Amino acid sequence: MAASSARAAYVAGTFDTKARELNYLRQCLEKLGLRVVTVDLSTSGAPSGASVHPREVARHHPQGESAVFTGDRGSAVAGMATAFEHFARGRTDLGGVISAGGSGGTSLATPGMRALPVGCPKVMVSTMASGDTRPYVGPSDICMMYSVTDVQGINRISERVLANAAHALAGMIMYPVSESPTVKPAIGLTMFGVTTPCVQAVTKRLSDHLDCLVFHATGVGGMSMEKLVESGMLAGVIDVSTTEVADEIVGGVLSAGPTRMDVFAHHAVPYVGSCGALDMVNFGAFETVPERFKARKLYRHNPTVTLMRTTADECRAIGEFIVGKLNAMVGPVRFLIPEHGVSAIDREGQPFHDPAADRVLFDTIAQGFRPGSQRRLDRLPMHINDEAFADALALAWQDLSSSTPGATRA
Structure with missing residues (x-):
């Protein structure tokens, strides 16, 4: 130049x-x-x-x-x-x-x-x-x-x-960088450590036809993905790991702020979402957990990360936040609920397994969701990291993109 x-x-x-x-x-x-x-x-x-x-x-x-x-x-x-x-x-x-x-x-x-x-x-x-x-x-x-x-x-x-x-x-x-010769449309996916198997499986199914950009859902990760949507650089998203919402509602350290998901109310891109890691709120090292939470169910993920299990009341508030955002979206929407658990440590035998709290989350979203010809919510008898759930997410994207002008099928 x-x-x-x-x-x-x-x-x-x-x-x-x-x-x-x-x-x-x-x-x-x-x-x-x-x-x-x-x-x-x-x-x-x-x-x-x-x-x-x-x-x-x-x-x-x-x-x-x-x-x-x-x-x-x-x-x-x-x-x-x-x-x-x-x-x-x-x-x-x-x-x-x-x-x-x-x-x-x-x-x-x-x-x-x-x-x-x-x-x-x-x-x-x-x-x-x-x-x-x-x-x-x-x-x-x-x-x-x-x-x-x-x-x-x-x-x-x-x-x-x-x-x-x-x-x-x-x-x-x-001397600007030349545009990439790839003709594959780009999509954003959100991943957390405890949803990694799911996102890796989805990207494996879609990467032949799509440029899969994975964002670590640490607050800035979700914001960065939505910045790219706002910039017109993503054809859509598969928002597997909405965990940043839990931190926003409860007061964890990895919130993406109260505007998380708002971009989809202004940009009509296909949105496939789920409940990944909504069973947890994030803090730093164990000694940094606020005093008011010290008696809660805590899990030392590693020396610098401590997780706290969300309660039924918190799950209700999280669900209300998410369904409000889903109902405001102007593009096509699919939201998939994995009824057998939302993270690697939310399944039978694992420390955050709490079907009652999960049920409150799922019911709140499902009961408040407004369906339409291009808006659907599915409750699936699967765990989020099951291969079958990854299949369902990929098929949901295929369904939306095949009926959305400007999007490309997987």
Whole structure:
């Protein structure tokens, strides 16, 4: 790709406090022949030399400028982040984006990065890139570079770090990876350790005709799969392991948040789902389990992971969450319930075998589910890791894809 491409490199940040550093990024990119658009995210609203004034960005907030320039720093930062997210989504010439800053600047820029499709180049230079980065990166493919020194002035360290970051972005924009020659449509599947046999069996049945992308259902895994659905990169999903919902409802550490499954209310892709690992809530090492849960049925999965069995009441709440999401889906739906157990440790003789709690979960989903010509729920006398259940999931996908325009049969 020639450097004279119409797509521009966007440099985003707070020009009222980081103008020198952000303009250094601009200069590095321009020396490589790229067209650069600088975007000022300053919540002061003061004039700057950036290509895009902060008030222009603020106008993209759904509630207008007044939702950004509130006079309160916390609400102003949140408002500008939302405005930049809407701004970034609407830019047709955006070839990639880079930001540099501390916690505030990073919080302002990264929501806009996360709003961009997977594959669009994104680089975050930040003092926060060494630590818990999930609040900034989430399910997106943001490249992180730790700034080493604070993003404050140009010195022998910051000069090298910022230049490397600019060159990394330039390389991604100027030399994009060629599209894969594969013509197989891609589907997403969710897997957990205790549902691995099921997902492996399903992918074996489908991989000749489909590009099977498996996501580890650890919170970010489910979010990442749904990000690809939102980006139009998946033909559909087989959501075997909805376990992240249990963590959201009960308070475990692997929640994908309250919006899990919402993407299917906006994108009419085929959805095949199940109850994988809804018998458990996840915590870290045994000593990290909250005190209020210490008397519950706990299972040490390994030294760093402790599982807690969901109760009947929790299963009811989980089922209500899931069926509400299923009923809101706009595409074709098949939901398969494995009545003999939902995980490797939820079967007779295993520590989480609790047919009564499972029955509450299954009944809640089945009784609330709204069927239709392209919406069906099946209760099957099988365990989730039985070969027959994998067959049923693959056949459900085949049924949906054969009747869905744009989807491909397995």
